Amino acid sequence: MKRTGFAEADCPVARALDAIGDLWSLLIVRDAFDGLRRFGDFQKNLGIAKGMLSTRLHKLVELDVLELVPASDGSAYQEYALTKRGLDLFPVVVGLRQWGEAHLYARGEAHSNLVDQSGQPVGQLVLPSRTGRPLTWSETRVRKAGARKR
Template sequence: MVARKSLKGDHCPSARALDVIGDWWSLMIVRDAFDGMTRFSEFQKSLGIARNILAERLRTLVEHGILAAEPVAAGGTRLEYRLTAMGKDLFPVMVALRQFGERHLFAPQEPHSRLIDRAAGQPVRLDIRAQDGRAVGPDDTLIVKVPEPG
């Protein structure tokens, strides 16, 4: 297997984020954490993931501050994994992935899970807006890159 290249020193914020959460198991764990799962056994049952892979992904997510590991009971060895404030900041990422999947990966009328607002029962929609409130898309934006040294 080819060793994965670390992107933690990259100038691109997307690359640095992918260095932490860029594999599908990590994103599926984060999805399940948003769905209220906290226990190792819950993640394993939901994902059907090997215990060693799940343990490694949970450890990585805790080390990078996405999840916090807390003992279930005082002095106990079992842990619960909860999203930190940093982990909760992934909510728009998860909504964007969901909207992409809904828009492009399901046949018309094909049933799928839905994300709704608890208070109103309405579907949740993610919009990208400029600081002044205008809706913007890919043709309206530009990435300003860090100049190469020398």
């Protein structure tokens, strides 16, 4: 049956997953962060079927995560570039990366690493309170959509 949709949900997590919560979308965005811009580059790097890639790219353009821009080499082709909305997915991709690094590799198994400009590994993502103090999951809660502040 048709996949369940959450585009109208009150919960932002549900809407986000409805938009990009599939196997390929975030991998495409990850590749875009790595500098890939052309259809063929994505296709080669991901090993994705061209039909899937075509569908996903069009959906990401429609969502305004990617946009079509003239090719940077002056040819008549076009390239896919991250928009502001796409760039804002950076913490999501990093979050997945850090979780994968921590839990999905055997001891000593090699994996790619995220480093800063000096080549130093980056730190862990931090959720700060409004005053800047780091928060853990147990110090937060979700206030439902219609709830009065108190």
